[in-house]
Amino acid sequence: MSDATLRAEAQIPTASASKYLQQLCKHFQHKLPATFDAQAGQITFPLGQTRLAADDQTLTIRLEAASDEDMERLKDVVGRHLARFAFREELKVEWREPSAV
Numbered sequence: 001m002s003d004a005t006l007r008a009e010a011q012i013p014t015a016s017a018s019k020y021l022q023q024l025c026k027h028f029q030h031k032l033p034a035t036f037d038a039q040a041g042q043i044t045f046p047l048g049q050t051r052l053a054a055d056d057q058t059l060t061i062r063l064e065a066a067s068d069e070d071m072e073r074l075k076d077v078v079g080r081h082l083a084r085f086a087f088r089e090e091l092k093v094e095w096r097e098p099s100a101v
Contacts, residue, residue: 005064005065005066006064006065006066006067006068006070006071007062007063007064007097007098008062008063008071008075008095008096008097008098009060009061009062009063009095009096009097009098010060010061010093010094010095010096011058011059011060012058012059012060012061012082012091012092012093013057013058013092014057014058014059014086014089014091015056015057016059016086016089017054017055017056017057017058017059018038018039018054020054020059020082020085020086021036021038021039021040021041021052021053021054021059022036022038022041023085024041024043024052024078024081024082024085025041025042025043025052027081027085028043028045028081029043032044032045036052038054039053039054039055040052040053040054041053045074045077047065047070047071047073047074047077048063048064048065048066048070048071048074049063049064049065050062050063050074050078051063051064059082061078061082061093062098063075063078063095075095079093
């Protein structure tokens, strides 16, 4: 990963974080490399990396991509699939740049 890697993060309040993390990873693992357990997951897209973390109240999604275009497409793909799996609740997904660590 180079310094030019773009990053975005969304922290989504939901009591079903682990369920959605697992659904997303199971869905994409049919065509893409994906690893996961109840608390953490990673999906490798051609567009970039998606890392997920779940606790009792929040699903955190971290994206990494090489270009603005790839980042926007990754946000769209992950966001649309999450909305489909979480159709019973209206999740608020707000992407932001993560703080420097």
